[in-house]
Amino acid sequence: MKSAGTRRRRRSALLGMTALTAVAALATACSSPGGGSGSVALTKKPTGDITYFWWGDPTRNQKTDAVMNLFEKQYPHVKVNGEEEAFTQYWQKVTVQAAAHDLPCVTQTQSRELLTYTKDNVFMPLNSLISKGYINVSGMPKSILDSGKGEDGQIYMIPYGAAYDGFAYNKTMAQKAGLADPPQGYTWTWFQNWLQQARKKLPAGEYPIDQNGSDADIFISYAESYGYSLFNKSGQLGFPASLLERYWTMWVNWAKDGIALPENLAAQEGSTIQQSYLVQGKVMTEAEPGNQLYDGQIAADSSHVGTLAITTHPFGPKGLGNVVIPSGLSIPASCNNVSAAAAFINFFTNNAAGAKIYASDNGAVTDTNLLNQQLNDPSTNPVVKEELGTYKFIVNHHTPVVLYPPGFENVFETLYPQIFQKVVDGEESVNAGVQSLFAQAKSDLS
Amino acid sequence: MTGRADAAITARRRPFILFRGHRPTNPALQSALRHIVVICLLIAILYPIVWMIVASFRPGEEALNGLGLSFSHLTISNYRQGLNGMNFSRFFLNSLFLAVVEIIGTLFSCTLAAYAFARLDFRFRRVLFAILIGALLLPSQVLIVPQYVIFHHLNLVGTYLPLILPHFLGIDAFFIFLNTQFIRGLPRELDDAARIDGCGEIKIFLRVVLPLSLPAVATTAMFMFINSWNDLLGPLLYLSNTSLFTVPQGLTTLLDTTGQSSFGALFAMSTLSLIPVAAFFFTGQKLLVDGIAMTGLK
Numbered sequence: 001m002k003s004a005g006t007r008r009r010r011r012s013a014l015l016g017m018t019a020l021t022a023v024a025a026l027a028t029a030c031s032s033p034g035g036g037s038g039s040v041a042l043t044k045k046p047t048g049d050i051t052y053f054w055w056g057d058p059t060r061n062q063k064t065d066a067v068m069n070l071f072e073k074q075y076p077h078v079k080v081n082g083e084e085e086a087f088t089q090y091w092q093k094v095t096v097q098a099a100a101h102d103l104p105c106v107t108q109t110q111s112r113e114l115l116t117y118t119k120d121n122v123f124m125p126l127n128s129l130i131s132k133g134y135i136n137v138s139g140m141p142k143s144i145l146d147s148g149k150g151e152d153g154q155i156y157m158i159p160y161g162a163a164y165d166g167f168a169y170n171k172t173m174a175q176k177a178g179l180a181d182p183p184q185g186y187t188w189t190w191f192q193n194w195l196q197q198a199r200k201k202l203p204a205g206e207y208p209i210d211q212n213g214s215d216a217d218i219f220i221s222y223a224e225s226y227g228y229s230l231f232n233k234s235g236q237l238g239f240p241a242s243l244l245e246r247y248w249t250m251w252v253n254w255a256k257d258g259i260a261l262p263e264n265l266a267a268q269e270g271s272t273i274q275q276s277y278l279v280q281g282k283v284m285t286e287a288e289p290g291n292q293l294y295d296g297q298i299a300a301d302s303s304h305v306g307t308l309a310i311t312t313h314p315f316g317p318k319g320l321g322n323v324v325i326p327s328g329l330s331i332p333a334s335c336n337n338v339s340a341a342a343a344f345i346n347f348f349t350n351n352a353a354g355a356k357i358y359a360s361d362n363g364a365v366t367d368t369n370l371l372n373q374q375l376n377d378p379s380t381n382p383v384v385k386e387e388l389g390t391y392k393f394i395v396n397h398h399t400p401v402v403l404y405p406p407g408f409e410n411v412f413e414t415l416y417p418q419i420f421q422k423v424v425d426g427e428e429s430v431n432a433g434v435q436s437l438f439a440q441a442k443s444d445l446s
Numbered sequence: 447m448t449g450r451a452d453a454a455i456t457a458r459r460r461p462f463i464l465f466r467g468h469r470p471t472n473p474a475l476q477s478a479l480r481h482i483v484v485i486c487l488l489i490a491i492l493y494p495i496v497w498m499i500v501a502s503f504r505p506g507e508e509a510l511n512g513l514g515l516s517f518s519h520l521t522i523s524n525y526r527q528g529l530n531g532m533n534f535s536r537f538f539l540n541s542l543f544l545a546v547v548e549i550i551g552t553l554f555s556c557t558l559a560a561y562a563f564a565r566l567d568f569r570f571r572r573v574l575f576a577i578l579i580g581a582l583l584l585p586s587q588v589l590i591v592p593q594y595v596i597f598h599h600l601n602l603v604g605t606y607l608p609l610i611l612p613h614f615l616g617i618d619a620f621f622i623f624l625n626t627q628f629i630r631g632l633p634r635e636l637d638d639a640a641r642i643d644g645c646g647e648i649k650i651f652l653r654v655v656l657p658l659s660l661p662a663v664a665t666t667a668m669f670m671f672i673n674s675w676n677d678l679l680g681p682l683l684y685l686s687n688t689s690l691f692t693v694p695q696g697l698t699t700l701l702d703t704t705g706q707s708s709f710g711a712l713f714a715m716s717t718l719s720l721i722p723v724a725a726f727f728f729t730g731q732k733l734l735v736d737g738i739a740m741t742g743l744k
Contacts, residue, residue, distance in 0.1 A: 051686075057705030058532070083686040086702045089678075089695075096683055099591045102598045272707045274510060295706045302507035362704070 042134065046339035047077040051104035052329075054082075055090035060361045067354040071347045078340045080106075098122045103332035105341040110327045111147040112404045114157050117330070118150035119406075124333040125154035126342075134342040136350050139367040143399040147326050151403060159326030160349045161291070161363030164394055165217040166313060166322070168278055168288040168296060172306025177201035177284070181309065184393060188222070188314040192250070195259045198284055208259050210277055210286040211266035213251030213424060214417035218287050218313060220323050222247050224400045225316025235405035235445050241434045248423055248430045255424055263424045274299040281305035289325075290387045291363050297383045308383075310390055320397045327362050360384060364391035407444045415440055495720075502717045506710030524714035528700075534715050536689060537696040542722065544609060544681075544692060545674040551613030552621060552670045553663060559616045560625030560662075561651045565637065575626075581619040594683055608684045609677075613670075621666045628662035629655055668730040675723055693719045 054064060061084045068080045083104065085093060091113070097103045098117055109117060117123045129135045135158055137145055148157035171181065177198050182191065198208035212218055220230050228239035254260035261283055269277055278286040279299040288296060293310045300308050312322045329345045331338060348354060355370040359380070364387065365371050374380050375388050415437060423433040501509045503520045506527070528534045562568070563575050597608040616622060632655060640650045656663070678694040685691060691699075697719070700712040 053686075055702070055704065057702040057707065058699065059706050061699075084699075085682070086698045087704045089682050089698050092679070093682055096591055096594050100595045100598045102594075102603065271703050272701065274707055274709060289704075292704075298706070299507075303511075 042129075042132070042342070043339045044134065044343070045077075046075065046337065046343050048337045048340055049079045049081060050106060050335075050337050050340045050344060051081045051083060052106040052108075052344065053090075053094070053104040054084055054108040055087045056084055056362070057086075063358050063361055066357045067348060067351075070351065070354050070357070071344055074347065074351075075340070075343055078343065080344060098332075101332070101334045103334065105331060105335040105337055106344055107330050107332060108327060109157055109330050111157070111159070111325055111402070112408065114148065114330075115150060115404055115408075116406050118152070118154075118156045121333045123156045123330045124335070124338075125150075125152075125156060126158060126331065127154050129331075129338075129342045130155065134339070135346045139350070139369050141366070141368065141395050141399070143401055144324065144326055144366050144395065146401045147324065148328050149401075149403075151405075157326075157328035157330045158345050158349055159328035159366045161328075161360065162324045162326045162366050162391060162395070163289045163291050163363035164312075164322055164324045164391055165215075165221065165287060166290050166310045166390060167285050168293060168308055168310045169285040170278065170281070170283075170300075170306050171309045173202070173206070173281070173284045174198070182311045182314075184312075185320075186311075186314055188225070188250075188316060191314045195254070195285070196257075199257065199259050202284065206281070207261045207277075207283045208285060209254065209261070210269070210283045211251070211255060211261045211263055211424070212287040213248060213255075213260070214420040215287045216412035216416045217323070217325075219244070219247055219416075220402065221313035221321040222316065224321030224323060225314065225318055226321070227316075227318035229400070230402055231405055231408075231445070235407075237438065237441050237445070241438055244434045244437070245430050248420060248433065251420075252424055252430060263421065267421075278308070279303055279305060289363075290390055291360070293387045294381060294383045310387060312390060312394055320394065321400065322394045322397075323402055324391070324394060324399050325363075326366060328366075360388060364388050405445055411437075411441045411444050415444070498713050499717050502710065502713035504710065506708060509709040509713060524710035525718070527708065528711040528715040528718075532696065532699070532711065532715075533688070534693070534696055534718070537691050537693045538718070538722075540690060541675055541692040541694075541719075544606060545671050547606075547610050548613045548674045549667050549670045551610060552618055553666060555614055555616035556618055556621040556625055556666060557656060557659065557663065558651070559622045560629055561647075561655055563622070563626045564629035565634075565650075565655070566647070578619050578622060582623065590679070590683070597684065603684055604686055605684070606690065609680050618670070621670070624666060625659060625662045628659055632658050664730050668727060671726050671730075672723055675719075 052064075052068065054060075056064065061082075064084070065082060068082055072078060072080060090108075094103065094107065094109075101122070103122070107123075109123075114123075126135060130137055137158065140159065144159050144162055145155065148155050148159050150156045167182070169182070174181065178201060179194060179198055182194065186194075195208040202208060223230055223239045223243060226239075226243060228243060230238055232238035251260060255263065261277065265277075265282075269275060273279065273288065273292045273296045276286060276288070276296070276299075277283045278288070279296050280303055288310065290310055293308060297308050300306065312320060315321075329348060331341045331345070335341055350367060350370075352370060352373065355365050355367070355374070356377075358365070360371075360374060365374060371388060371392065375385060375392070380388075419428070419433045419437050422428040423430055428436070497513065497515065500515045502524055503522070504511070504524075505518070505521055506524060508518065509524075563571065563578075593608070593612075594603070597603050602608050602611075636654050636658070637650050640654045645653065676694060677692070678698070681690075681692045681695050682698075685695065693715070697712060697715055700708045700715065
């Protein structure tokens with residue numbers, strides 16, 4: 001039989017738990033959510049606070065702060081709170097914030113990740129802001145603007161910086177080997193011959209090209225240059241298996257012939273430009289984003305390996321397949337100050353003084369007038385000018401617009417390099433590897 | 447028969463000799479060989495850390511030059527850049543503050559919960575303990591979004607509270623389990639003796655059980671400090687203001703795959719971030735040994 005003391009203790013415990021539960025429920029009920037509904041009327045004279053969240057290194061962060069200060073001078077009644085993270089950590093945070101509908105009013109995103117956030121009312125469509133004149137996109141090439149569209153055809157992202165993947169190469173190393181620079185419009189065949197010539201003339205321990213077969217972005221260009229889209233309208237792979245077999249066979253043969261860096265060495269390469277073999281003088285050519293050329297040259301100068309340059313991916317039978325990967329700004333549906341967010345996006349993408357400060361740090365400025373200004377400005381760094389000039393060449397050609405479906409990253413950022421590595425190591429044949437990728441992509445992209 | 451059985455047993459017990467016919471019999475030589483093997487292993491394990499420390503004293507642009515320990519000249523510019531230029535001194539203080547508060551919260555909640563599970567008899571005790579064990583199996587990633595949503599609705603995002611509060615509410619199932627098992631090993635006679643002297647449960651906990659649980663408490667504190675000091679995801683999700691950043695967050699700002707990375711400063715600040723963890727470990731290790739040596743039964 002329980003004692004009176006035990007009964008009293010149990011009653012107290014029960015009462016305590018009930019009280020605690022009630023307090024928690026009350027606190028939750030009384031608290032208001034962080035985001036707003038965005039139902040406030042639009043105005044071209046915004047007030048209030050907004051938060052701008054972006055990814056970048058300390059240099060870009062300083063430039064961004066300077067542009068934010070310029071904006072606040074033009075809009076003295078708006079306060080912009082800046083938040084920044086490194087690229088990898090940025091997406092970890094944005095993913096969770098998006099799930100909680102707690103994204104900052106101006107959220108940076110990229111065309112490859114955009115479609116993940118155009119569903120479930122995470123980002124708001126910006127078409128009405130554009131049509132009503134709150135955001136001016138008239139100076140942007142259509143293909144660039146289209147990269148900010150969702151599957152429903154509405155614009156969810158205003159691109160402000162267009163990156164592209166190209167082949168960076170060491171001009172000094174090429175010249176020593178008696179090789180000419182790749183001409184504009186060079187083809188895959190020309191490229192192979194160029195690398196083979198380099199193999200004959202480069203000293204031992206230096207390779208014509210890094211092992212970039214696992215870099216899916218180059219394959220995207222390859223497929224587009226042969227007239228195939230990466231994805232079809234239903235979000236599945238849009239190219240034939242034979243194309244990928246031909247492509248992987250090329251890289252496997254390059255590895256066997258000593259043209260491409262051996263896979264075991266490539267696996268030890270770091271992920272930043274400063275750790276790349278290109279800036280260490282171990283390879284003559286390496287796949288790099290165009291906006292990394294400036295940082296790469298700084299690292300190359302400290303290693304004394306020579307002058308770097310960048311060129312597009314090679315042309316195929318259907319022309320240039322280089323895909324542009326814009327970064328841009330979006331407004332979440334939960335933003336409670338859409339007017340200020342729109343004003344900031346408009347300023348960031350169109351203001352000349354801001355563009356000069358930012359200096360195309362996250363890809364070439366997307367406004368054509370601002371791009372030409374930077375190209376013609378004598379104070380623009382020559383390395384940056386080269387990057388911008390290559391971008392202009394790409395954009396003046398057909399720039400394919402790729403809608404990256406959800407699941408893209410799992411297939412092409414994870415699966416693709418894993419399977420390619422097995423193929424180049426000889427664990428799987430090219431045919432088996434391609435079939436494996438197609439099989440797994442079918443379920444991941446559905 | 448017995449002789450053959452003994453020989454078989456002796457044969458089974460004979461140790462494996464790698465180099466037959468050359469087994470060293472000199473104890474000094476055996477000791478030297480063991481030391482050489484251990485030292486080689488130690489060098490292999492410690493070399494990356496030593497390399498990082500040496501690289502932190504190289505000029506920033508030479509930080510990644512080779513795998514050797516050579517340097518053209520020593521400089522402390524990386525340390526100055528990190529501490530002053532990038533406000534790392536603030537990050538260290540933030541991390542220290544969070545670690546201390548989280549340790550206090552964890553010890554407060556986990557020891558109380560452990561005492562309840564180990565010593566008290568209440569309805570659903572076994573069910574709740576089974577749920578606790580089940581919580582150990584739950585991947586932390588499952589809880590990230592729901593927890594964020596809760597704190598977002600409570601308007602606590604952007605403060606330290608989402609990082610601190612849960613530790614006062616006993617979310618660390620492993621530490622509760624650890625302390626519960628330790629307390630269960632303490633003799634109940636001590637509790638009875640205190641009860642006879644007029645102590646209630648609280649006094650028994652504070653005056654008898656807790657002092658005897660110092661080894662488990664020290665272990666909890668040590669691992670909690672390491673977890674807190676190294677935690678990146680929690681601060682990443684909940685802290686946006688740079689002045690509130692912790693050391694791991696600060697280190698990520700030095701390394702960016704889309705731009706310039708400051709490897710020299712990264713190595714310098716990483717070196718400094720090792721010091722509190724190492725110091726805490728060595729201090730706690732002594733406490734652990736002393737605690738184990740202590741016993742309530744003479």
